[in-house]
Amino acid sequence: MIIGQGIAGSLLGWQAEKVGLSIDIYDEGALESSSAASSGIINPLTGPKYVKSWMIETFMPIARQVYRNIEVEIGQQFMSDIPIWRYIKDIKAENVWDTRSIDPSYERYIGKGGDKAELSDIWPDAHRFGIVSGGFKIEVPIILAALRKKWLSSGTLREEGFVESDLFMAEDGSYQYKETGYKHVILACGYKGTSSKLFATAEYAPFKGEVLICEIDGLPKDRIIKYGKFIMPRLDGTFWVGSTIDHNTVDLVPNKEKAKILITFLDEVVRKPYKVIDHIAGIRPATSYRRPLIGEHRKHKGLYLFNGLGTKGISMTPYFSQQMIGAIASGSTFEETKAFQSAFQV
Ligand SMILES: Cc1cc2nc3c(=O)[nH]c(=O)nc-3n(C[C@H](O)[C@H](O)[C@H](O)COP(=O)(O)OP(=O)(O)OC[C@H]3O[C@@H](n4cnc5c(N)ncnc54)[C@H](O)[C@@H]3O)c2cc1C
Known part of the structure; x- marks a missing residue:
């Protein structure tokens, strides 16, 4: 049972x-x-x-x-290999990333590339990206x-x-x-x-997380972008954007204030038109x-x-x-x- x-x-x-x-x-x-x-x-x-x-x-x-x-x-595909483009916001973060990049035990997880020019039309003033490879999404x-x-x-x-x-x-x-x-x-x-x-x-110690499902015109669908939060392409062409962290609420009601946090994040990172099509909440069963x-x-x-x-x-x-x-x-x-x-x- x-x-x-x-x-x-x-x-x-x-x-x-x-x-x-x-x-x-x-x-x-x-x-x-x-x-x-x-x-x-x-x-x-x-x-x-x-x-x-x-x-x-x-x-x-x-x-x-x-x-x-x-x-x-x-008989259905739901798994895809996908790199995670981690935004490296400043020199301090860059030093940590560069140290990790030359560690042989991390070799298979550090991808090549990450040229910020590839995302320049959505994020013109980006500092740098580091690519995490070897991961996948379900x-x-x-x-x-x-x-x-x-x-x-x-x-x-x-x-x-x-x-x-x-x-x-x-x-x-x-x-x-x-x-x-x-x-x-x-x-x-x-x-x-x-x-x-x-x-x-x-x-x-369960904690709540809220997520937006969005349509984002012109955002590449071959990578996950992470800058604190994630923007992840889904198989249906939409993007999963999240998530928030709330240790004080244990209900599944989407909260407008949390949606605003995610929208502020999107506005900072994506300079492209987007449309929010859903807002969902989940409780992580943490200990x-x-x-x-x-x-x-x-x-x-x-x-x-x-x-x-x-x-x-x-x-x-x-x-x-x-x-x-x-x-x-x-x-x-x-x-x-x-x-x-x-x-x-x-
Ligand atoms: C926003 C968010 C993003 C996340 N991202 C990731 C990620 O990228 N990678 C990752 O590895 N993990 C991620 N997680 C964590 C992951 O989702 C959870 O660890 C995992 O889903 C927990 O699964 P579970 O089956 O234990 O619990 P749940 O998924 O909550 O399932 C519990 C099930 O039990 C049922 N149930 C409960 N009580 C009863 C009862 N008395 N009788 C009958 N049925 C009952 C419920 O209906 C439910 O269907 C994320 C979580 C959240 C909220």
């Missing part, structure tokens, strides 16, 4: 079926997921120091392989919708809210939910998992440990948590879902994340 059909529940379900497990998925509405709002970028270098993202060299090859296999299965809504359709038609997905208090744990370690018995239960509820009583001691909470309940064997994916769920989930499902299918022990170990010390 899998609760949630964001990217976590979707990939857990997909991996489970691949190894021959029989599954039921409960999801009360995938549109309200962090995954649906996500830009889906798998970005090898992060932050103002351009450091490698945590475990990225483990995550990237598995992510590429898993997403590619899903593309083949659903159009997450395509995966969610395709798997949702497949699981609805097979009767695997139940479009209803899971109620924790209705889950019964038997002495023999099995679980009963309504009329059905399960050997394993995985909670993959994103930010809504913060209210779970089954994993009550987990410390979550105070700044790492995911993935592991098996200390007391109730067969009950798992897959949460706390924060800002990198699209990158991390292929690897961790493969590990978790592999362990369940083979009856072996799953290696919990360190954050999980510290959250649920016994």
Whole structure:
């Protein structure tokens, strides 16, 4: 039994079926997921120091392989290799970038080029760009919708809210939910998992992000532009522009003030006509440990948590879902994340 059909529940379900497990998925509405709002970028270098993202060299090859296999299965393309043009605003940032560029362990992530003349008609006074290569992007809504359709038609997905208090744990370690018995239960509820009583001691720190979907005339569609925020081309020809960060609000209501922040950003960066066609919000299921909470309940064997994916769920989930499902299918022990170990010390 899998609760949630964001990217976590979707990939857990997909991996489970691949190894021959029989599954039921409960999801009360995938549109309200962090995954649906996500830009889906798998970005090898992060932050103002351009450091490698945590475990990225483990995550990237598995992510590429898993997403590619899903593309083949659903017969739809949603993954593309794409360079990230990072705006380098001044000499200080330039020094950091140049130091990184000559580090041999970063060679595969530092692209050639970045000539500011290429963007001069949209950003005439740009200082410099550095190109991050080796990353790719996933159009997450395509995966969610395709798997949702497949699981609805097979009767695997139940479009209803899971109620924790209705889950019964038997002495023999099995679980009963309504009329059905399960050997394993995985909670993959994103930010809504913060209210779970089954994993009550987990410390979550969810935060909201808002995004604009825009039509932008004349902006190149072969690169992502990053200057604090991202401008990312989508397969339908529109651009994903975001995102904002709000640690104080946990709702999915788009806020006009946050849209203004994104519009100010667009006005600074893009000197081309643009039209805002949508404004969406998502809640990143982050933790105070700044790492995911993935592991098996200390007391109730067969009950798992897959949460706390924060800002990198699209990158991390292929690897961790493969590990978790592999362990369940083979009856072996799953290696919990360190954050999980510290959250649920016994
Ligand atoms: C604006 C934004 C940009 C992002 N960009 C990136 C990026 O570029 N790269 C990257 O790697 N990550 C990115 N992320 C982070 C990434 O989106 C998340 O880490 C990831 O989507 C979390 O997935 P999830 O499945 O855990 O949660 P969610 O996507 O929130 O899914 C949880 C699902 O559980 C369901 N659910 C919850 N409770 C119940 C219940 N009781 N019963 C039934 N169903 C329930 C919900 O309906 C939902 O469908 C971004 C996030 C945001 C908000």
